[in-house]
Amino acid sequence: MALPRNIVFPPRQTEQPAARSGGNPTFSPLYRQIKDLLLRALSAGEWAAGALIPSETELAARFGVSQGTVRKAIDEMADENLLVRRQGKGTFVASHDDPRAHYRFLRLRPDDGRVEQKRSLPISCDVRAADAATAAALAIQPGDPTVAVERLLCFDERPIIFEAIFLRAEIFGELTLAMLEQESRAASLYRFFEQRFGVRMIRAEERTRAVRAEAAAAERLNVPISAPLLLVERRTYTYADRPVEWRRGFYATDQHHYYNELA
């Protein structure tokens, strides 16, 4: 479906099926080299979130490899939620705009299975120098500017999560409280970040522990001081393993739990 043809790709592999290792040194299979090229294209913003990428056949021709090799590269990227395949239609750049991706990183679930209306209540948004912990999490220097957001997440209008979000100011410097308020219904901030700042969140790590509620969190979540809360710290990455977001969230787990599948 005729996408621009001159997307920046390094010149196709000069060797045909001969990109295989000569002997052994740091051997990388062809499909992985293709994957790297595609990753680089994604990372460079070659295609927008949600956009259709060229067909397997076209990519194969462009790279001078067989369709099966391109397929294997795309397979891996689909497994990593970087691309989404749709039979009969094509392969698309994964996006948080996709309904299936909403709340992809939110592991808190109601004890009864009921679906709940989520709503984000932004509290504050300001630029702030990174303290040591935040700097470490964002891989920046202490003192570097960050955008700090405080917000409350409500499930069916009941406050369940109170969290502080720290973002690299170089990317999110223009973020304002007014913008967040406008997005309060679309609880998925990542969708907004993607559309407004062009940053796609790819994966995240969470570290969780049990803590006593301090005054601020207790008040916001409407629980007694010292009540047990789940403290969830999340580091979120965009392409190329670049951390761009750091969250500290206090979760009220009276009627909710953190769900996880172990394989």
Add this chain to the structure above:
Amino acid sequence: MALPRNIVFPPRQTEQPAARSGGNPTFSPLYRQIKDLLLRALSAGEWAAGALIPSETELAARFGVSQGTVRKAIDEMADENLLVRRQGKGTFVASHDDPRAHYRFLRLRPDDGRVEQKRSLPISCDVRAADAATAAALAIQPGDPTVAVERLLCFDERPIIFEAIFLRAEIFGELTLAMLEQESRAASLYRFFEQRFGVRMIRAEERTRAVRAEAAAAERLNVPISAPLLLVERRTYTYADRPVEWRRGFYATDQHHYYNELA
């Protein structure tokens, strides 16, 4: 490497590459049918944990399909940690005896990255009628017999996890405290269960919340009553989505955290 040849496999596909759907109704690709056969063989205990299964070529011949089709079936099963491929050696049945599988389901990590010596201190082991919650978790009837184990998990000799473990008595009826005491160094119970009872744990679900320490847990974990603890409830499955274990563990998270990667 000449494994027994007459393992129970349903007669090979009668149609060659024609097992494809005639038209559409409940279409299942060939490789998935192969996968089902392999799953059935695993579930039936055809091969022991850690055993070498026949080579892709041999399976292909046996099933009357191409090697690539067998490969795709095995690929999926390797992704699900049911099989382990080792280049040059063969494909093996995944086992908790494999060092890489030790503590596979344990998500608690020290805040500093130090590796810690783990040790299991069994406290009690008795047969007990399932209460409603346990019965639901194990998919049995309330009142059905279960084996209940209490134990303490120590990291570097400090008690960090206090948990109750409930097992289907039909399988684990013979378990005794003495057996558990003998295994106290090999903190991975799953390895023991696999070798002693022939039950392989495949996957698990965890539900986590923050709670106040009650007397029993507080004493065992050496924390004040009412201190915040992580309550981790785990349901563990063997083949064919059959739940066989249910745990309620209290985790002390002063110097440890629950780690999770979100993709």
Add this chain to the structure above:
DNA sequence: CAGTGGTCTAGACCACACT
């Protein structure tokens, strides 16, 4: 209908582990 991803095959060769 044409175009896309999805499946399957047959055959070649590479990388790795053992003997």
Add this chain to the structure above:
DNA sequence: GTGTGGTCTAGACCACTGA
């Protein structure tokens, strides 16, 4: 060397989507 899994190709056909 032999046997295993791992990669790559070329070509055929199926299933799905949308014009």
